[in-house]
Amino acid sequence: MRRRLINSTLAVVLVVIAVFGVSLVIVETRTISNSAQERVNSEAVRLASIVDSRLISDERVTGEVLREQVDIERYARIEIPGRAPIEVGTRPKGDVIRAEEDGEEGEKVTVEEPRTAVTQEVGRTLLIIGGVALLAIVAAVLLAVRQANRLASPLTDLAETAERLGSGDPRPRHRRYGVPELDRVADVLDSSAERIARMLTAERRLAADASHQLRTPLTALSMRLEEITVTDDLDTVKEEATIALTQVERLTDVVERLLTNSRDPRTGSAVSFDLDEVIKQQVEEWRPAYRSAGRAIVSSGKRHLKAVGTPGAVAQVLAALIENSLMHGGGTVALRTRVTGNQAVIEVTDNGPGVPADLGARIFERTISGRNSTGIGLAVARDLAEADGGRLEMLQAQPPVFGLFLSRQQPSQDDATGTDSGKDGETGKDAGHGKGTKHDQAGRGAGPHRDGQTVR
Template identity: 35%
Template sequence: MRSLLTRALRWSATLVGVVLVVGAGALLVAADRSRAAADDRHEVTTVAAVLSVTTDPDAVRSALARTAAGAQGRLAVHLPDGTTIGAGRGSVSSTGEGLTPVSTVDGRRAVVEVSSPAPVVTAGLVARLAALVLLACAAVVAAVALGRRVLAPAMRALRTMADTAEEIAHGDRRVRIRADGPPELTALATAINAAADRTERLLAKEREMIADVSHRLRTPLTALRLDADAIGAGPVADRIRSAVTALEHDVDRIIESLHPVATSTEPGSCDVAEVVGARMGFWSAHAEDQGRPCEVDLPVEPTPVLLSADALGAVVDALLENVFHHTPPRTAVTVAVVKHAGWVTLVVEDGGPGIADPERALHRGASGGGSTGLGLDIARAAAEATGGTIHVERGRLGGARIRLRFGEAHSHHAPASPRAWRLWRGRA
């Protein structure tokens, strides 16, 4: 910003200086031209005074020599007898520009001729123009320095705002902008601080709400665990207990994440195939209970991504929950993981009716099927956290196919496409 303002001041001052130099130079040239013409008229008057006294050629020649125009060879006298003294092209009977008729001592007519105008560009004029240019350059430098001095408070305020924004970007949300400088920047800083305070209050209220809801979930989870224990042994009871344990674990992690000291900026890492395989152990059993064909295709080679196992597990659960919630029982579902060219792709496909409005479904909180509307948004955020993308398409089973591309860990490839969604507008 400082360099931008300096360039703006420099160009503005230079433009004003050029205009002033051109205008003043034109005035100087015009003044010199007028002065030269006045000098020529004065010298013609001087020679005419001599002719009114005598027409002796030697006296006239001496008078011409004493004038500047005569010394420069631009002045001539045409005597009544036809004699021409000096360099001239006219005669005693000539009329026109540069020819001045005068009366001699004996009352006859003579002509004083100025053969060419006086030169305008002289050493004095060049010196004055050079001084004018130097003065303009000094004025430009002084104007830029003065402008920077005047703008110094605004620059300090902008620098303070930029430093504060950098601190906020590094995670210190308690920092506020010191409101000083020009009134406009002070008003802007006050508005930004007010917005930051409101955001902090909203985040605090959100944390309180999440904590309250999480604590309230403990009671029904405890009841479910007691009911599962009362059922006894068996695969159904084991799945219920496993689901209750997973829910209790998720609730504990939600509560722990609400404490600032427990947060971590490290993204973590996991193997996509391992996480998907672990979560599909639960969902495959659930699909078997519904008579739903479930196909899982996982690669043998490692598929590492810079995403925590819990975050990726939440993505798998969100996608499979959408399938089980929005498609009828016995509808086929396939899950596959593919590794290729620095990308790890997770594909979840079903044979249901598809997604009527994929663009709306990818926005947080939007749902047309009575759910929370967070499933695809969670998947999108996880994919983009690794530099990947989400694609909603029609699959080979006839329903929706959700394709998530995760950037492979420690792979320095350039993204093949920008972060954009290729949307499929399927039938409802």
């Protein structure tokens, strides 16, 4: 492109110089020739008037007298009737410029000048014109090179930007070139780079969230399958298989919500559900893991609370907090429910060392972790809580207390009575029958997710 710009500019300049230069040479040549002829004519008239004046006053007219009146480069011939011709100077050879003038006393004055003087002057003029044309060509080349660089360099830079963008480096360069059209292209490329960067960030975040959200159901599923492999009791196998199917349903629900990105309560996925069911389900799911670690997990607080949200998402938030306590905490993990205003709060606490002071509220930032972990568990949990219209906060650092705040919906009197009766029945089963407790665990594990599927 640079070469084309330079060649085109140079061609235009050469055409202009050719058109105007030739015309100027012709005009100047004619002007110089006419000026030389006029000078010779003037010289002849002047010399004739001198001869006339001397003849009228009867003065001598000789070559010595007239030599001072004639330019040294010119030749003059004066022919006076009845006298010998008078010659002044050397008669030039070759092409000459001649002028003749007749005087009042009958004399004839002839003045000649060699045309070489005109030729020399024309040559000097042509040399000047050629020098000016050469300077114009040099200036045009320099200007063309500068303009070509000004236009070609930004295009090369924009091409590199587009290549970087296509190779997966979406960082905007924010370079402008002072050319409106090129700046417009740069604006579009920078906007595209920012959009691609946001898309890539969202994709990476989705992949990280998916891996973290899928890990908990898979862990719970693997624990249930391990329970099946170590028992020979058919009833236990059936119960554990039922719970494992519940985990598969949770896993399917997680995948569907990740694919459809339907975390916003406005999409219709938020429902009114019983917090007790979700809490009991999580306690039962994580109890084997805590028992293996020599620790306990318990629940307490206000019962029969209803909250508005997505049961599966709330279960994942609690699972993230419980898993976090298992990995980084110590002692007994307690889930406590309470009411504050129009919100239901689930607090998760343990007896561990708590959150380091240098982390503080940054514990919810991605890649921030006090131990060798991914650093996205609490960040994903907070996102899930906020997507359900709630919030997740760290209420206390040492010992650690995390609170999940959800919108609360007061149940009707009939619903409350029925719920109380059902809960009492479950309590009786738990107190009186060990096998009944197992069946209740299966029912509680499946309950919230089956409700969620019905709503879906």
